[in-house]
Amino acid sequence: QRTHEPRPTPPPNESDYYTLTHNPRGWCVVFNNEIFTGGLNNRKGTQEDADTLKEVFTRLGFQVKIHNNCTAEQMKKKINDLGKNNFKSDDALVVFVLSHGEKGCVFGTDWEKVLLKELTDPFTSGRAPTLTGKPKLFFIQACQGDGYQKGYRPCSREDENRKKEAWQADASIPDETVPELADFLIGMSTVEECKSFRNKRTGSIYIQELCKHQVMDDILTVLTRVNREISKGEFLSYKQMPEPKYTLTKKLVLKYI
Structure with a gap:
């Protein structure tokens, strides 16, 4: 009788990777x-x-630039100026936004709005041709709404009060779609209509977990692992679930250099 032996896994094709x-x-x-x-x-x-991101992404080989406490107009100008760069000698672009927001926007420090689309548009193939075919990663640490994701484990009043002293929720930002062009990834710290949490002493759970797992695998596997680890936690007696949206066309593996 004919048997079918499992075929060995083929070696990874370099063309599958950025x-x-x-x-x-x-x-x-x-x-x-x-x-x-x-x-x-x-x-x-x-x-x-910010300190953790600088340490990790410097080790990953990136030039890290931190803009502290920018108004909305300052954010727009800096992102548009960045989009005018010649990226011919660059392999990728990474942008993090750590801020408040509401539906459809993130906030500058002056409480004025910056649309998520205004952050990504300067880097589309039409406006930044030297980034064509290269991964463009945007990570947004902010809420996407005012809702809380409830957990199932009871929490004592004492524990609840202790947690409330340490954890805060960022204001919400939009349910935006990924740009309809290739090679974008937008990592949202939480699913739509829900809050995202930040510890006043140790930073946000999303950014800290992302940096912890960054070099273990390709970026989508990393983000899946981050989802799993954050879903195990409980913040102000509630849950948090991040949500990546992407149009990547290859696997992206970031490694220390």
């Missing part, structure tokens, strides 16, 4: 908004995220 050969790999730009005017609470703990 090429990362330049040193530096490209820019990692961080908008770190902590101190707000106009009634928004300051984002205590965000400096921990």
